[in-house]
Amino acid sequence: MTDKSLSQIADPAMPAAGLGAWLRAPVPTSPFHARMQQLWLQWRRLRSNASALFGLCVVVVMLLAALLAPILATHDIYEQNLAARLLAPSFQHWLGTDELGRDVYSRLLFGARITLYIALLTTVIVAPIGLIVGTTAGYLGGWVDTVLMRIVDVFLAFPNLILALAFVAALGPGIQNAIIAISLASWPPIARLARAETLTIRKSDYIAAMRLQGASSARIIFGHIMPMCIPSVVVRVTLNMAAIILTAAGLGFLGLGAQPPSPEWGTMLSSGREFVMTSWWIAAIPGTAILLTSLAFNLLGDGLRDILDPRHG
Amino acid sequence: MKPTRALIEAIGLSISFGAKHARTRVVDDVSFRINKGEAYGLIGESGCGKSTILRALSGLNSDYDGALTLTDKELPKTRSKDFFRRVQMVFQDPYGSLHPRKIVEKVLAEPLAIHGIDRASERIAETLDAVGLGPSFRYRYPHELSGGQRQRVAIARALITEPEILLLDEPTSALDVSVQAEILNLLRRLRIERNLTYLMVSHDLAVIAHICERAGMMYKGKIIEELTSQQIRQSQARQDYTREFLQATIEAVARRDEAVA
Numbered sequence: 349m350t351d352k353s354l355s356q357i358a359d360p361a362m363p364a365a366g367l368g369a370w371l372r373a374p375v376p377t378s379p380f381h382a383r384m385q386q387l388w389l390q391w392r393r394l395r396s397n398a399s400a401l402f403g404l405c406v407v408v409v410m411l412l413a414a415l416l417a418p419i420l421a422t423h424d425i426y427e428q429n430l431a432a433r434l435l436a437p438s439f440q441h442w443l444g445t446d447e448l449g450r451d452v453y454s455r456l457l458f459g460a461r462i463t464l465y466i467a468l469l470t471t472v473i474v475a476p477i478g479l480i481v482g483t484t485a486g487y488l489g490g491w492v493d494t495v496l497m498r499i500v501d502v503f504l505a506f507p508n509l510i511l512a513l514a515f516v517a518a519l520g521p522g523i524q525n526a527i528i529a530i531s532l533a534s535w536p537p538i539a540r541l542a543r544a545e546t547l548t549i550r551k552s553d554y555i556a557a558m559r560l561q562g563a564s565s566a567r568i569i570f571g572h573i574m575p576m577c578i579p580s581v582v583v584r585v586t587l588n589m590a591a592i593i594l595t596a597a598g599l600g601f602l603g604l605g606a607q608p609p610s611p612e613w614g615t616m617l618s619s620g621r622e623f624v625m626t627s628w629w630i631a632a633i634p635g636t637a638i639l640l641t642s643l644a645f646n647l648l649g650d651g652l653r654d655i656l657d658p659r660h661g
Numbered sequence: 662m663k664p665t666r667a668l669i670e671a672i673g674l675s676i677s678f679g680a681k682h683a684r685t686r687v688v689d690d691v692s693f694r695i696n697k698g699e700a701y702g703l704i705g706e707s708g709c710g711k712s713t714i715l716r717a718l719s720g721l722n723s724d725y726d727g728a729l730t731l732t733d734k735e736l737p738k739t740r741s742k743d744f745f746r747r748v749q750m751v752f753q754d755p756y757g758s759l760h761p762r763k764i765v766e767k768v769l770a771e772p773l774a775i776h777g778i779d780r781a782s783e784r785i786a787e788t789l790d791a792v793g794l795g796p797s798f799r800y801r802y803p804h805e806l807s808g809g810q811r812q813r814v815a816i817a818r819a820l821i822t823e824p825e826i827l828l829l830d831e832p833t834s835a836l837d838v839s840v841q842a843e844i845l846n847l848l849r850r851l852r853i854e855r856n857l858t859y860l861m862v863s864h865d866l867a868v869i870a871h872i873c874e875r876a877g878m879m880y881k882g883k884i885i886e887e888l889t890s891q892q893i894r895q896s897q898a899r900q901d902y903t904r905e906f907l908q909a910t911i912e913a914v915a916r917r918d919e920a921v922a
Contacts, residue, residue: 375797375800377800378800379764379766379800380768382800382801382802386802407894431774552757553753553758554758554761556752557750557752557758558771558817559720560745560749560750561719561745561772561775561818561822562742562744562745562746562775562776563775565783568773572760576760576761577764
């Protein structure tokens with residue numbers, strides 16, 4: 349395990365009794381040790397939550413599939429074979445072939461790369477923006493709050509997909525533009541959440557205590573308020589992944605996301621639509637993949653909410 | 662005790678809350694002076710404005726009229742960093758005054774980082790030792806500590822920048838009685854060791870009588886009279902309200918004093 353090797357580097361005083369004893373030691377001996385013990389407790393809580401664990405497993409399987417796609421794939425995903433089009437699942441083609449004779453299984457694996465790429469990149473863009481805007485508005489209050497929240501309101505006034513559609517239409521189709529469009533459409537709810545969270549803690553004694561230590565607003569926002577908001581934002585973002593995947597698939601389906609030869613799930617689904625009565629697998633398989641992934645992220649987010657809630661320490 | 666040179670002085674302090682048309686005066690023309698090394702108490706029932714004075718003095722609430730001075734200089738409404746190094750506060754509720762996601766070491770390291778004070782690691786160890794917490798508490802999260810231990814951490818945080826003045830906002834009222842005595846004795850010891858000046862707010866006469874030499878009795882936003890701890894113990898009061906207040910709690914004072922001593 350990686351954290352075992354890490355701990356040995358960071359804490360040479362670790363007893364020979366092993367990782368388990370080190371994690372359960374009654375008195376932590378370094379800040380790193382204390383953090384690892386907390387992580388260990390959280391992991392134990394997650395482990396006892398069956399649905400969250402299922403979600404985590406599916407996500408891990410997805411990540412592995414995306415990483416190992418070139419090894420696991422059985423066919424070239426762009427190679428067309430019109431003699432073997434619309435074949436039902438068999439030994440030759442595990443999940444059948446599509447209307448151009450391409451192997452659906454291999455395309456599904458490579459599609460996982462695109463889907464996860466969109467979901468993760470969007471999250472990486474969206475979470476810090478939402479967090480900074482929300483905590484700043486919530487902590488500073490006054491006209492800063494008013495201005496930032498009215499901007500958020502403008503974005504929230506449109507449905508997510510419509511807004512993303514409008515941006516993609518303006519920017520032009522493609523994966524990068526889809527990511528930018530989805531990011532623009534999905535940071536406001538996170539800002540709202542972070543602001544709400546900030547409002548509940550800005551009046552607390554520990555923030556007052558920091559002000560009395562002479563801490564600057566920036567230090568309080570980044571050092572003391574953000575750590576309190578991060579758990580709920582992590583939960584929200586995980587739950588949001590499902591929505592992001594669906595939006596990306598929706599954009600792909602409408603022809604505004606990834607473009608046809610690339611095996612994005614939404615695009616695959618859209619091209620299988622014509623054959624759904626005769627060759628169900630072309631549409632059903634990417635559809636199931638979208639469903640499973642969204643479900644897995646939702647379950648994982650739900651479980652994370654249980655373990656990361658500050659009230660549980 | 663004759664006042665020599667006031668370290669803190671409040672002159673005509675008034676504080677109001679609420680919008681313009683419905684403003685209520687919570688503190689009304691209050692004046693008091695605290696000498697260096699002295700412990701001054703503010704007593705009164707809930708809502709009489711004693712904590713409000715403390716929040717105004719600490720700089721948490723800058724919306725007040727009148728003047729607050731520190732070593733004969735009037736304090737600006739927005740306090741300087743230097744002020745925060747000289748004056749520190751301990752809050753009432755130890756469960757709310759520590760950041761739930763920071764280990765003790767981080768809580769104590771923060772003020773040192775803000776004021777750019779050297780020897781952080783040694784100072785943390787010394788201060789923890791001074792408040793009676795061993796090195797085993799250094800890497801603990803607040804939720805792993807009891808109420809009394811948390812309040813010790815909060816006191817350590819206030820002391821780590823070596824202030825001259827400690828503002829104590831009912832520091833023991835959230836703790837149970839046996840722990841209260843420990844914290845009060847700790848505060849008494851620290852005051853002697855570090856030559857601190859205290860301004861303590863409490864509704865508990867026993868606590869005030871144990872810590873402070875002088876106390877102001879507050880009623881409806883005013884200090885109606887000043888008493889020495891001797892007068893509190895012997896319930897010698899001039900005002901009717903004070904006499905009533907003392908009478909109501911005098912048995913508790915006697916009882917608690919035995920327990921504390």
